[in-house]
Amino acid sequence: MTRDFGAAVTGSPDDPHEQARTAREQPLLLHSMAVFRELFETIFRCRDVGVVVEVGVESGQVSAVYADLGATVHCVEPAPADELRAVLDGDPRLNLVEGLSPAVLPELPVADLYILDGDHNYAVVREELAWIMANAPDAVVVLHDVLWPCGRRDFYYQPSPVPPEDAHPSTSDGPTVWHDDLTPAGFVGDGAYTVAEGAGGPRNGVLTAVEDALDEAGDWRFQIVPAVFGFGVLARTGAPATDAVFEALAPYTSSRLLAAMENNRVALYTRVLQLQYEAAARTDDATRLTETVNAQQQEIARLRSELDRSTAELAARRRESQEHREVPARPRRRTPNWGRRCRISGERSPPACAGRPPAGRDDLGVISARTTLQERESTMTDYVASVAMHEKTWGTFLEPDPALEDAENLHERLGIPILSGHHADLTVFKGHNSVFDRIATRAKDVNLAYEDQCSAQHYYDVFSCVEREHGTVTRLVDVGVFMGGSATVLAGCVEPMGLELDLVDVNPVFLQFARERVRRVFPRAMTRVRMFHGDLPTYVARVLRADTGTRALIHHDGAHDFNQVVKDLSSLYFARDRIHGVALQDTHLRGEIGYFNFVDAAVYAMFGVDVKYEALGSRYPEGSPVTAPNQWNGNYFLADTPEGMYVPFDGVKWKYPHPTMELETFLPVKAPPAG
Incomplete structure (x- = not known):
């Protein structure tokens, strides 16, 4: 009997928890281009790739993937962190390019493969594609984030280089799949980026930029692998190995299973974001309640102290008054005032009722x-x-x-x-x-x-x-x-x-x-x-x-x-x-x-x-x-x-x-x- 589990992590009767360990070792949100290694391997098998230009560098891990496959890699990052500098400096195959895309593209060698995963908005992506399609017509272009949430809505990394006239009004709130509005409990940038207030319409989103570029060029092909926010592949018809690349990627680009799993993934993740937001809000409520209780306890202690002091003073005055009296005063009878019985009024400003607090509106x-x-x-x-x-x-x-x-x-x-x-x-x-x-x-x-x-x-x-x-x-x-x-x-x-x-x-x-x-x-x-x-x-x-x-x-x-x-x-x-x-x-x-x-x-x-x-x-x-x-x-x-x-x-x-x-x-x- 032949058993072929493919890439599945199944464990064994002696190690039934192997898949669970693998799952918990992965990040909750898959977003890295590193998960697409087998897709890049497919592209490299179909055509020669000697030079890669990577726009938007994560940790350097995915940059090393391209180098492992035999390419010289130019890593474009406008403001690299010290950790990223150290990683790139330690690998001679990786060349750090500090600058903004697309401005730096003419300064680099023409590449066989461009990876666009930088600023996810129409203005930047449209300019990047315009330069590549004009100056590197035989290149393959891979674009990340062509599906939700960036496909039809601009995201702007801050501070944004996009001129105000090319940007949509944006907010710190983020989208969620559970409704069409933005929310602080959605996919937010926490200061790293802002999000266009509206989705759809002209000149909005990464996928819209790709579609407009295709309409203008006319002889390019584009397909999407519907996984991890969308892996888009763009190549010119008639360019070397274009047909071979798309034929090899067809099992991925045509997979309804991948599309269904991606929809389920983003739904579950945005639900987690909502729960995290609500938990934080409840924590804040509890903190405020604790502060209020502490303040009230301090106020109660202060009032009790004042009451004790006033009681002592009153007792002293009574003793003093009693000593000066020759005949004890006869106590007067007090008549309780229970107040009038209230009747609820429908007026907008009901009168207060004696003997009880007025109702709120x-x-x-x-x-x-x-x-x-x-x-x-x-x-x-x-x-x-x-x-x-x-x-x-x-x-x-x-x-x-x-x-x-x-x-x-x-x-x-x-x-x-x-x-x-x-x-x-x-x-x-x-x-x-x-x-x-x-x-x-x-x-x-x-x-x-x-x-x-x-x-x-x-x-x-x-x-x-x-x-x-x-x-x-x-x-x-x-x-x-x-x-x-x-x-x-x-x-x-x-x-x-x-x-x-x-x-x-x-x-x-x-x-x-x-x-x-x-x-x-x-x-x-x-x-x-x-x-x-x-x-x-x-x-x-x-x-x-x-x-x-x-x-x-x-x-x-x-x-x-x-x-x-x-x-x-x-x-x-x-x-x-x-x-x-x-x-x-x-x-x-x-x-x-x-x-x-x-x-x-x-x-x-x-x-x-x-x-x-x-x-x-x-x-x-x-x-x-x-x-x-x-x-x-x-x-x-x-x-x-x-x-x-x-x-x-x-x-x-x-x-x-x-x-x-x-x-x-x-x-x-x-x-x-x-x-």
Whole structure:
């Protein structure tokens, strides 16, 4: 039997860890041209290479590869470090050339092979190619970094020699494969280089420079080995051994496996960069917290010292006063002032209440926004049965209204009142997650009047559920979109996590507003965002049961009436194999009995009182204004109770509905039209 493992490091029964040792001895990020040794060996076999000009020298290790293959090597480096000088000086085959390319190219011998791995931007690479193609037409040119991230985006080593008129605006942030924006958690230079703010377009990126050079020359060939940021090979048609070089490299340039592995490699590496950034941010948070605690402890010690001194002084004065009194004073009876009982106001600047601190705008805004929703829910059943179900779009996906794009005063255009104007400040979580940082920044910058219905903590917690589970989830479903607060956060997950987003609401007006808000924040995500006009049971019946390959995570912030929440959750039973979990909002909401605000009770009715769930959102301490009934429907939040619950469906025990029941039991029933 013949066994041929090729280049694979397999180990043996006696040494099973050989491959693992080899893997951990390699750097986490493969970037060196040294890994392409067998490709250079292939080129050297196909044609005679006596002189190599290497633009951009790493440590000298790869320079020695060319010399080992029989070439004299000229190493172009504008600012070599002392370590590099020592390496090159110690090898007579390697000639250090201090200067900038392409300016130094005319000073060197015409080479058989040019290695371009210097400044990775259009202006420099285009000039290098122009000189080589004009003055060394028989040379082979190898270019590194012709794929992501430099293929379509300029990188500028600092200080940059590129004239301002030839450079794009740049930033210290870097790209990531998880979304199309730049981020401090991406591929950053840490001061060594900056990155063009925009990708694509004319005169941007290494690969674009190659394509423009090819268009101008006309008789050159170019192919890419899709590995380690892209190994490009350029040669003139008819030049010595051109056909032989490309034929020998064909197994590499045509390999779909290499391309797939490179995509996977950069995805994993940029994920590591994100995790490193988040870990550093948490370390900074912990350091700041430690400093704050230390400062507070010092302040407590100082105040305690002052209190002890003041107590001693007061005791001395009392003794002195007592000695001068002939008759002891009769103590006066004090009447406690408990203050007026607060009522939560929807005004933008609520008055402070005696006896307790005033609520922050976030607390009041959330409950005011919730009141707005509750008012429409109070007649929800009648609205659905007598109005919504009579519309032709009921139970279907809506088309976006083009008249709403960039319309001013969108809420007025659609007839949606804004009461509290509450905006959840997502930036309070800055530094915890780079994807959420992107969501927070974009959401804050949108020029649109709206109000949110949840706390920033709830939005962040729901995002965290999605971020944690996105490897097994394919679709997000936002039920009860209101003015698009949760829809915007979920839409921010669509691109970086490769998900779909369905917006579900019984009111098409809220759907159109939420979609337009999402479009203004994340326009590139819109090909994966849909609007479904209907309630959750109808969505399950018409959509979810038919999508056999779907694995959905549902955010429920629709009706909060106990009966309707039970119907909504019951409908999920009939598509439970396609649902990863459900995040419910307002499990802490109570109010007048006519509104039956018992979302948490509905959860317990469905899954039992011992259901396993993850707490979501804010908790409000006893005595906060929002924990007392307000003037609108008696709404209030339960003290020290989480705003929401995330219930994963894996392992959940269904107490209801009974297996003999049908989904149709929970669908809305059409009534005669209103009016």
